Amino acid sequence: MNIRLYVLQRATAAIMAPLVLAHIVIIFYATSRGLSAAEILGRTKGSIGWGLFYGLFVLAAATHGAIGLRAIASEWTPLRGHALDALMWGFGVALAALGLRAVSAVVL
Amino acid sequence: MADMIEVLLWRGKEDGRYQTFQVPQRENQTVLDVVSWVQRNADPTLSYRFACRVGVCGSCAMTVNGRPRWTCRTHTSRVVENGRLKIGPLANLPVIKDLAADLQPFFEKWQQAKGVFAPSKTRADPVETISPASAPRIAADAAIECINCAVCFAACDTVRWNEDYLGPAALNRAWTLVNDVRDAGNRERLAAVAADGGCHACHSHQSCQEHCPNKLNPTASIAGLKRRTMQAYIRGEL
Numbered sequence: 520m521n522i523r524l525y526v527l528q529r530a531t532a533a534i535m536a537p538l539v540l541a542h543i544v545i546i547f548y549a550t551s552r553g554l555s556a557a558e559i560l561g562r563t564k565g566s567i568g569w570g571l572f573y574g575l576f577v578l579a580a581a582t583h584g585a586i587g588l589r590a591i592a593s594e595w596t597p598l599r600g601h602a603l604d605a606l607m608w609g610f611g612v613a614l615a616a617l618g619l620r621a622v623s624a625v626v627l
Numbered sequence: 628m629a630d631m632i633e634v635l636l637w638r639g640k641e642d643g644r645y646q647t648f649q650v651p652q653r654e655n656q657t658v659l660d661v662v663s664w665v666q667r668n669a670d671p672t673l674s675y676r677f678a679c680r681v682g683v684c685g686s687c688a689m690t691v692n693g694r695p696r697w698t699c700r701t702h703t704s705r706v707v708e709n710g711r712l713k714i715g716p717l718a719n720l721p722v723i724k725d726l727a728a729d730l731q732p733f734f735e736k737w738q739q740a741k742g743v744f745a746p747s748k749t750r751a752d753p754v755e756t757i758s759p760a761s762a763p764r765i766a767a768d769a770a771i772e773c774i775n776c777a778v779c780f781a782a783c784d785t786v787r788w789n790e791d792y793l794g795p796a797a798l799n800r801a802w803t804l805v806n807d808v809r810d811a812g813n814r815e816r817l818a819a820v821a822a823d824g825g826c827h828a829c830h831s832h833q834s835c836q837e838h839c840p841n842k843l844n845p846t847a848s849i850a851g852l853k854r855r856t857m858q859a860y861i862r863g864e865l
Binding site for chain 2: 521522525526593594595599
């Protein structure tokens with residue numbers, strides 16, 4: 520891992536720390552109140568706030584996870600150089616696409 | 628004290644095997660004494676490396692009962708288990724023969740980490756006064772007593788997993804020079820240790836400081852490099 524990836528991974532971790540806590544609180548809130556899927560969607564549809572919250576969460580998680588996967592692959596597989604970067608980008612873009620698709624489904 | 632120690636010594640290269648010898652146990656006997664006894668009394672073809680025998684030169688490190696150690700300052704009374712000593716070459720390095728590991732990769736990484744002093748003055752300049760109480764000198768002094776024995780390199784999980792990793796000793800050396808105010812090579816040095824395989828590959832397992840015979844803490848030095856490179860990166864110097 521080089522300094523650029525190191526800084527990016529620490530920065531995304533710092534972004535995710537409060538988001539994870541808020542996400543857990545939201546899960547407890549939704550389940551303890553017994554909110555139905557329709558009620559949840561009623562609150563999230565068209566909400567810029569929820570879109571930004573989970574959009575940021577998805578991008579931070581995709582970046583953080585992809586860099587972490589690159590570090591693991593560099594130690595546990597023979598992959599080196601461009602192959603490692605291709606794995607990181609492929610995984611990160613796929614994760615971001617899947618996550619943003621899910622966010623768009625509950626917000627748009 | 629038992630009369631004899633059962634000593635298993637690695638013979639050959641990577642594809643070698645352990646050979647068993649019976650060695651008389653003595654008081655104040657070191658692991659290096661045991662190896663030397665075998666070479667002088669049982670098998671003169673045994674290959675191993677040592678020089679000073681007093682813990683200064685860093686030549687005699689081997690794997691003793693699974694742990695990398697400096698053999699000249701390790702008493703058998705501390706490490707014999709059930710009357711047995713299993714001694715092999717250092718891990719994470721190619722084996723030349725028997726107990727002699729090839730330290731070339733270790734020293735090449737020392738060079739890659741820019742572990743060489745880069746002078747900022749000529750011999751015509753006056754000698755710079757360095758206060759031993761200054762913060763950079765205190766940081767450098769804490770890490771300076773490395774004897775290049777490669778025990779930390781052999782103990783490090785990241786070295787085993789990542790062939791590009793510079794390793795604890797080279798990074799510890801880089802940290803001493805980063806804190807040497809007379810040195811002029813820090814831009815290149817910080818770039819070298821901030822690249823792939825540099826200080827950011829360290830997982831802080833702390834095996835280096837656990838095994839260092841001189842009680843140094845390369846993990847702390849590497850953490851210092853992580854901080855220093857981060858500052859340089861944010862300032863746009865990397």
